[in-house]
Amino acid sequence: RKEVEQDPGPFNVPEGATVAFNCTYSNSASQSFFWYRQDCRKEPKLLMSVYSSGNEDGRFTAQLNRASQYISLLIRDSKLSDSATYLCVVSGTGRRALTFGSGTRLQVQP
Amino acid sequence: NAGVTQTPKFQVLKTGQSMTLQCAQDMNHEYMSWYRQDPGMGLRLIHYSVGAGITDQGEVPNGYNVSRSTTEDFPLRLLSAAPSQTSVYFCASSAGGGAYEQYFGPGTRLTVT
Numbered sequence: 374r375k376e377v378e379q380d381p382g383p384f385n386v387p388e389g390a391t392v393a394f395n396c397t398y399s400n401s402a403s404q405s406f407f408w409y410r411q412d413c414r415k416e417p418k419l420l421m422s423v424y425s426s427g428n429e430d431g432r433f434t435a436q437l438n439r440a441s442q443y444i445s446l447l448i449r450d451s452k453l454s455d456s457a458t459y460l461c462v463v464s465g466t467g468r469r470a471l472t473f474g475s476g477t478r479l480q481v482q483p
Numbered sequence: 484n485a486g487v488t489q490t491p492k493f494q495v496l497k498t499g500q501s502m503t504l505q506c507a508q509d510m511n512h513e514y515m516s517w518y519r520q521d522p523g524m525g526l527r528l529i530h531y532s533v534g535a536g537i538t539d540q541g542e543v544p545n546g547y548n549v550s551r552s553t554t555e556d557f558p559l560r561l562l563s564a565a566p567s568q569t570s571v572y573f574c575a576s577s578a579g580g581g582a583y584e585q586y587f588g589p590g591t592r593l594t595v596t
Contacts, residue, residue: 377525405583415589416588416589417573418587419584419585460525464581470581470582471528471585472528473526475523
């Protein structure tokens with residue numbers, strides 16, 4: 374079983390739609406959680422950290438469920454510029470590194 | 484402030500050749516790491532360093548060496564390139580350590596024939 378699992382997609386949604394991604398992780402000792410965004414042929418960039426109480430940044434909302442070991446990302450009012458791959462990331466064993474999911478691809482269509 | 488830089492951007496090697504991928508950061512971050520990204524597999528940790536003179540293995544270290552003589556630089560050496568090492572390589576750095584936000588370089592696309 375992969376340490377971090379994501380639905381690879383692609384998710385094809387029209388502009389203005391709301392879309393949600395889920396991610397599950399296997400390491401119950403993980404303490405840090407993030408969503409990164411990666412554009413085609415570019416490096417990953419931090420989208421937002423995920424906190425236990427849930428957090429929001431504009432159109433983006435992240436939730437963490439430690440009991441069920443899953444993380445979610447909700448994007449409201451999708452824009453064409455949101456088209457990218459979204460990587461679910463958790464801290465790994467011994468907090469020495471981050472463990473990345475394979476990513477979920479989002480394509481927002483006009 | 485350039486952040487994390489990597490050279491070269493692209494490289495083609497023949498099987499058996501060796502080379503060094505360069506990585507430098509100007510943010511005075513103690514933690515640096517190397518990942519490789521292959522289709523469908525996400526980023527996998529190769530080696531990491533928590534400070535000058537200290538390195539350790541990640542998930543997929545075989546065939547790669549690293550050293551950290553300065554805070555700024557963290558080169559990755561391929562000892563004898565194999566086709567299985569064809570991948571995109573990303574270097575990253577972090578102010579807070581391995582479990583915190585990491586900043587990535589633009590990547591090196593390596594093809595081994």
